[in-house]
Every structure is written in C-alpha cells, then in structure tokens.
Amino acid sequence: MKLSKTFLVAGTLATSAALVAACGSGQVGQSGSGDSGDTANSKKLVLVPGVQAEPFYISMQCGAQAEAKKLGYELTTQAPQKFDAAMQTTIVNAMGSNPPAALLVTPTDDQAMLAPIQQVKNRGSKIIEVDTTLKDTSVAESSISSDNTEGGKLAAQTLAKLVGSGKGSVLILDTIAGTSTTAARAKGFEDELKKHPNLKSVGIQFTQNEPDQAASKVTAALASTPDLVGIFATNLNTGEGAATGLRNGGKIGKVNLVGFDASPSEVDGLRKGEYQALIAQDPAQIGTKGVDQAVAALEGKPVQRQLGAELHAITKDDMDANSKYFYKQSC
Structure with a gap:
C-alpha cells in the first residue's frame, strides 16, 4: 500500500475519460497506447489502481503494461485523483456501457467498492484484485498482493x-x-x-x-x-x-x-x-502477476486465486x- 490523500467527490464520467491518456510520462492515470477504438474488447485490459501519480501505483502500472504488451493485450490505466471510494466508483461505473475483457482493480474500500466492481463482472469482465481486496472473496478470479x-x-x-x-x-x-x-x-x-x-x-x-x-x-x-x-x-x-x-x-x-x-x-x-x-x-511484480492471471482467466487456463509478492526490509x-x-x- 500502500495510498494517497484527501476526499473530493468530483469528476463524473468526463473526469474518468480524462484520466486515460498516452503513456509517455508513465504517470498513473495515463495509459500505454491510448484509447484504441478498433481493438477488440477481448484484448482490452483496464487497470484501476488506488490513486494516480503515486510511485507505488506507477511501478505497478509499469509492470502491468510491459506484461500486457508481451502477451498481446492492450492495457489502459484509469486512476482517481484521491484514494477515495466515491472517485473510484465513478471510474468503474463508467465502464458499464463498454466493459473491458478484464478489470484489474485496487479496491479503495473493501465493502463500498463491492457493488460497482460486481456490476462490471456481471457485464462479462474478469476481475483481478491488485494490492487491495474486497471482503467478498467471490468476486475476483485472482488476488495479488504483498503479504x-x-x-x-x-x-x-x-x-x-x-x-x-x-x-x-x-x-x-x-x-x-x-x-x-x-x-x-x-x-x-x-x-x-x-x-x-x-x-x-x-x-x-x-x-x-x-x-x-x-x-x-x-x-x-x-x-x-x-x-x-x-x-x-x-x-x-x-x-x-x-x-x-x-x-x-x-x-x-x-x-x-x-x-x-x-x-x-x-x-x-x-x-x-x-x-x-x-x-x-514489489509493485511491478504485482502488476505483472495481475496481467498474467487476467490473461489466464480470459484464455481458459488455470488461475491462482491468491498470489503474493516479495517484501524487503x-x-x-x-x-x-x-x-x-x-x-x-x-x-
């Protein structure tokens, strides 16, 4: 976790859309290749971390982007400006009309994020939890985090x-x-x-x-x-x-x-x-493993329900x- 700063319920769908951009800077809230409308949804992965512009989540995004590219998938990243369930809910809800093949998500609240994430799952997306988890363990295909x-x-x-x-x-x-x-x-x-x-x-x-x-x-x-x-x-x-x-x-x-x-x-x-x-x-490892599990779920391969990442003092x-x-x- 490890997370960042205050609460401000703002944005709406326009804010969510604005958070997707080309990756040059690698900032969380920006994506690797932009919004490619001609790419089939079956190859689209979306990462929604806890907050944008935080080094932990930037490192996670870097690992996820590299792995997605290697496996032939497109990954875009959308992140709330604050570590806040209301802001994250706005972003997740915006996927309802065009759900990705898989959603990699860092729930900012282990209960409040259940309904919006479940809604995306109900529309056909595979759910992979990265870093944090929901209390309800039935939603995600796999959860990857440090112990x-x-x-x-x-x-x-x-x-x-x-x-x-x-x-x-x-x-x-x-x-x-x-x-x-x-x-x-x-x-x-x-x-x-x-x-x-x-x-x-x-x-x-x-x-x-x-x-x-x-x-x-x-x-x-x-x-x-x-x-x-x-x-x-x-x-x-x-x-x-x-x-x-x-x-x-x-x-x-x-x-x-x-x-x-x-x-x-x-x-x-x-x-x-x-x-x-x-x-x-090791957030890059979390991102890499998250993509691996998402792709495995999409391709009908074995998925590991719980995966860990290393810690170092x-x-x-x-x-x-x-x-x-x-x-x-x-x-």
Missing part, C-alpha cells in the same frame, strides 16, 4: 532490532479504516510487537491518509508519551507525515521511524536519517544494495 500481515511483522522485527535492549512505547499510524492492506500491516505489527516485552504499543491511530494529520498525531504523541521510541507508518503518506512531525519536534533520529513502501521521498528520507528503515514491496546501511526495490516515478 501485508507478514509485512507488519517484519516492520516490528526491524524496529525491535533498531531499539535493541532499550525500552519504550511505539505508535502505529494507519490510513483509513476499511483499507484491507494497511489494516493487515497494523495488525501484523501489533501481534509481533507483543513478542518484544521491552516495547509496548500505544495503539493505532488513523490519519485519513493525510500527511498533515499524521504529523499532528506524532506531535501529540511526543507530548503525551515521553518514552516514545518508535513509530510504524503503514504507508508512504503516513510516513512522510510522521517524518514531518518528528522534524518539527526535534526528534529526527531520536525516535525510530519505520515506514512501509519505498517511494522516492521515503528513500531520500532514509538516506537523510529521517527514517531508520523501510519495508519495500531496507536500512540506510544496505539501501544501495537494495536499490532495485525503490519505486518508480515513470515507466
């Missing part, structure tokens, strides 16, 4: 190594209630933290996926919890906000910050010492050796 629970556990293990024999409290910053990936990360982290008696959780706080809210939560925690030794931020926006809060409080490097994902800004923060560790996913000491896991800003 987010394990990612949370890896984050707790990494934080415990950073703290060593020290003692203190740990704050967990989640994004929006109902986001399957970050909820799993937070739970995995809390469960693993219980195995380290020198560390105690002060609970999970939601940031609405807003960096400024994450910063204010950290500011409040620094004031109320003098023994704060660690923060786990479940995605890039919470991480960026947490770093701001620590910077404002003069606690950079004094409170260990473990972030999820490896966006350019997070990697820069790791290099500067604002983060002590990052848990990197990266610190400043080993970041250069793990640079291949850093997220892209363009394809």
Whole structure:
C-alpha cells in the first residue's frame, strides 16, 4: 500500500475519460497506447489502481503494461485523483456501457467498492484484485498482493532490532479504516510487537491518509508519551507525515521511524536519517502477476486465486544494495 490523500467527490464520467491518456510520462492515470477504438474488447485490459501519480501505483502500472504488451493485450490505466471510494466508483461505473475483457482493480474500500466492481463482472469482465481486496472473496478470479500481515511483522522485527535492549512505547499510524492492506500491516505489527516485552504499543491511530494529520498525531504523541521510541507508518503518506512531525519536534533520529513502501521521498528520507528503515514491496511484480492471471482467466487456463509478492526490509546501511526495490516515478 500502500495510498494517497484527501476526499473530493468530483469528476463524473468526463473526469474518468480524462484520466486515460498516452503513456509517455508513465504517470498513473495515463495509459500505454491510448484509447484504441478498433481493438477488440477481448484484448482490452483496464487497470484501476488506488490513486494516480503515486510511485507505488506507477511501478505497478509499469509492470502491468510491459506484461500486457508481451502477451498481446492492450492495457489502459484509469486512476482517481484521491484514494477515495466515491472517485473510484465513478471510474468503474463508467465502464458499464463498454466493459473491458478484464478489470484489474485496487479496491479503495473493501465493502463500498463491492457493488460497482460486481456490476462490471456481471457485464462479462474478469476481475483481478491488485494490492487491495474486497471482503467478498467471490468476486475476483485472482488476488495479488504483498503479504501485508507478514509485512507488519517484519516492520516490528526491524524496529525491535533498531531499539535493541532499550525500552519504550511505539505508535502505529494507519490510513483509513476499511483499507484491507494497511489494516493487515497494523495488525501484523501489533501481534509481533507483543513478542518484544521491552516495547509496548500505544495503539493505532488513523490519519485519513493525510500527511498533515499524521504529523499532528506524532506531535501529540511526543507530548503525551515521553518514552516514545518508535513509530510504524503503514504507508508512504503516513510516513512522510510522521517524518514531518518528528522534524518539527526535534526528534529526527531520536525516535525510530519505520515506514512501509519505498517511494522516492521515503528513500531520500532514509538516506537523510529521517527514517531508520523501510519495508519495500514489489509493485511491478504485482502488476505483472495481475496481467498474467487476467490473461489466464480470459484464455481458459488455470488461475491462482491468491498470489503474493516479495517484501524487503531496507536500512540506510544496505539501501544501495537494495536499490532495485525503490519505486518508480515513470515507466
């Protein structure tokens, strides 16, 4: 997940259409070859990630585009401006009159997105979930994501190594209630933290996926919890906000910050010492596997219902050796 910024119900169908464009920049919300009306729908795949212009989803799109081209399919990408179910619903609903052969989608809410995605499925599209999932497991042919629970556990293990024999409290910053990936990360982290008696959780706080809210939560925690030794931020926006809060409080490097994902800004923060560790996913692999499963479903080949992607704990000491896991800003 890992997700991006505020809510604004806007757009309508014109906004959705405007999000499809030629790929030159590789920005999410733009597509590889444009809208090709003469291409049969049987070869059309559509990717609807969580939000446009975010490095995680750009990297996912890059992997999906390359794999679709290799397999002889056309993939276009349409993304909401914000990680918001209402905006994503507008985009998915717009496919009703001309559904693609397969829809690769990152549900921005595990319940609210059920009806619009089900509607596309009812009109003949194969559904592939990438990154996040619906609670209803009957809709998708396949779901591809990192093992987010394990990612949370890896984050707790990494934080415990950073703290060593020290003692203190740990704050967990989640994004929006109902986001399957970050909820799993937070739970995995809390469960693993219980195995380290020198560390105690002060609970999970939601940031609405807003960096400024994450910063204010950290500011409040620094004031109320003098023994704060660690923060786990479940995605890039919470991480960026947490770093701001620590910077404002003069606690950079004094409170260990473990972030999820490896966006350019997070990697820069790791290099500067604002983060002590990052848990990197492999979004390009998620996109590649998503296309593979979509094509398999369309061609009547075996489909795997659940697929995972790799996770990697990266610190400043080993970041250069793990640079291949850093997220892209363009394809």
